[in-house]
Amino acid sequence: MTEVLAGRARQVTRSGSATPDIDCDRQSVAGSVSQRACTFCGSRVVLYPIADAVHLVHGPIGCAVYTWDVRGALSSGPELHRLSFSTDLRERHVVFGGERQLEDSLMELIGKHHPKAAFVYGTCIVGVIGDDVPAICKKVSAKTGIPCIPVQSEGFQGSKRQGYDAACEALMALIGTGDTAGIPQHSVNILGDFNLAGEIWIIRDYLKRMGVEVVAQLTGDGRVDDIRRAHGAGLNLVQCSGSTTKLAMQMQEKYGIPFKRVSFFGLDDMAGALYAIAEHFKDPQILARTRELVAEEIAKTLPVVSQCRQDLEGKRAAIYVGGSFKAISLVKALRLIGMKTVLVGSQTGTKEDYAYLSDLCDPGTIIVDDSNPAELSSFLSEGKADLFIGGVKERPLAYKLGVAFCDHNHERKLPLEGFVGMANFAREVHGSVCSPVWQFAPRHAISKLSEEV
């Protein structure tokens, strides 16, 4: 059995167990080597894809370095978001304050790059040294006419979740400042999709074929001017629910825009999302076009899925991702290719999602919140996983143990959303699980030996 630190005991459970209730949304246990990042990371993740804004990290250099162009969030136009801007605070700023450095940096960058807006991310020490970031932002906005928006993302505030909230607050500062003239009734905003590997373009294409217009993308391939008029849309689609549900709720409250939680991963959830949109607009034509689209796309995808399934039937998968809502879609998508989930966990999941996962998964599936390498590696061995789905930090755990891997994180270069994404996912999983290299991994060599004995 896997050893779990006493302080984390209630963050691990098994589906079908007497106490499926899980403890989550709490500060990481010190010394646990959590896979989580910080508040700054949460804000940076949500706002980063806005391509025509300057994203200025106010702090010493590290925070800006580690978030420089590491995600596959694509833009169809400007690419300012791919640059890493930092006030690069030095000792003298820590002693005497960094406000002047921030103001000068903002003025310099706005002069050089002519952005539509500037986001200023506070890092750990900014609050501590007492810089008044909102005041500087206000001053520079007044001088330049460019909205400068403070993002209160000091890392120590908590996990990514608090950073999501700070980002949503920053977005709310922009929303409602644009002209909504000409926006049709059948229109949506896409929230919490970051256009990784061009995924939002796939979704936009579906919506176009259905006859639904997209007003603003928050924030994949996002533009400041679109976001400013997002309050004119008829419906908010919330894809990454962990990061942007709060924004949807705020927009509902302030502008009366209803929202739907959707997932674009897997055939079931993708089709379900499109039908939910069609039903929302209560337009028989949209519904008819949606039916046609879903039938056409599924017909294209299923052959790939069934082909991959032949080799994957009965294989075992482990999932550890950022948010728990996505994990639900992954469990379903894995089922579609014949795979059983033996471990599912996330960095910042919610009680409701974990409860749903507990019902969804086969009895005995390990469910874990805010895990770490020691636990995950042990869970992988215990569950005899053939595949691990996660991000960069999970990959070496899988490989070290001779387990196949599928990157489902923000660095991915392969679109996994939409029907085509399901086909990509099936191929990706198949390619890794069925690779001949595993025959050399000691884990397999040992099991082979024991079979022979």
Add this chain to the structure above:
Amino acid sequence: MSTDQARAPLADQDKTPARQRAKVATTNACRMCMPLGACLAYTGFEGVVPFLHGSQGCSTYIRRYLISHFAEPMDIASSSVGESATIFGGESNLRTGVANVTRVYKPFMIGIASTCLTETIGEDVAAMITRLKDPVEGMTAKTGVDTPELVFAHTPSYSGTHADGYHAAVREVVRSLAEPGETGSDVNLFPGICSAADLRHLKELVSAYGLGCNLMPDYSERLDGVTVARYEKLPAGGTTADQVRAAGHAKASITLGGLVTPGVQLAGELLHETFQVPHHMLAMPIGIRLTDMFTELLGQLSGRPMPEWLVKERGRLVDAYIDGHKYAMDRKAIVFGDEDLVTGLASFCAEIGITPVLIATGGRSGHLAREIGRLNPELDGKVEVLDDGDFEEITARANELRPDIMIGHSKGYTTARDLGIPLVRVGLPIHDRVGGQRVKHLGYRGTQELFDRVINALIAARQDESPIGYAYM
């Protein structure tokens, strides 16, 4: 920098308090933060778990950055300082963290490094460690878990670069363990930031002269390990505690590179000061001239001649230089990255006939240009040195200098791509190719690999640009 300044003597090019950068914000930095360097260094000591006293994000970001280079698990613990700890102090977080790491990893030592946050709120980690070790109030008394060795390095990102953090961590491990004793025949070797393959080669070189080698740190196993059947939370490998203890009475210390922000003391300097171990500082052995300095020193320390296989390795490198020199002549390169690495690369370029027209770094020792001038007087007046620089500046200079090739880490890719020239990937990080941990840079052997890659990249560029499609170059 105007063309006039480009011809300025190297001795006048270092950034001084009087000669600061011309801009305010940093765009696409050419350095990493101090805690990253500390974590990397700690990982090179056997049984040591790196531990950052700060917010959770620092350790996670650094893990991801290093994992992407080394393709190995990289566990860095965090005290996960939150809002209340920021206000009331993080001591209980540190204590809980140390206890938990001890339970899970059973380390010999926990290598603690500070972060911007905990330095700024004034955490006195040294005092906390003393209290952790207290027989009545300490961790063992309270939890029943034996307290491992605890070391601490100050590494606030605003004070320096990853190279400074690396050297600070090495120094603190040495300070905590090194012991006096009868002078032995071992040599302390402080390699600086290099690849796992480099570390293996350095050990081989020193032992080829019959010398024992305390290589500090040595992450060649932990960050370039084998696939296993059962996961090791704390993988084997690294400089042993006994080796670090023996460093206090070694025959000599050799530091390769060691260009650090003023005020950062090197482990070799500390050993000299405390135990009078003679300290030799050499440039990173890249290229024949700089490697000769290293092998000559090994010869002096051992009293042995260069072993035959190494003589041949050197000879083959000379042969290769001659075979390839026509592809190098009149070519211009930009070399960028860590100060120690670019010092070696500049010298290597110079000796094969490539002019390193721009030598750029995010480091700020303030000595880089003078060091390059000292090692390569022939470059004086021909090259520009950019310290405390970023990729916005490097790209701007590159557009004017029109180099034929860039040599540096993977963050230079965009610049090279825009210029339409090859990038030969060296140093840290290499995030867009496999094998960053296996790239060889040091010694005749590393130089051989580097030379082949550089020359082949130049040949390939010429071949690809040619409308003819020569298959015979």
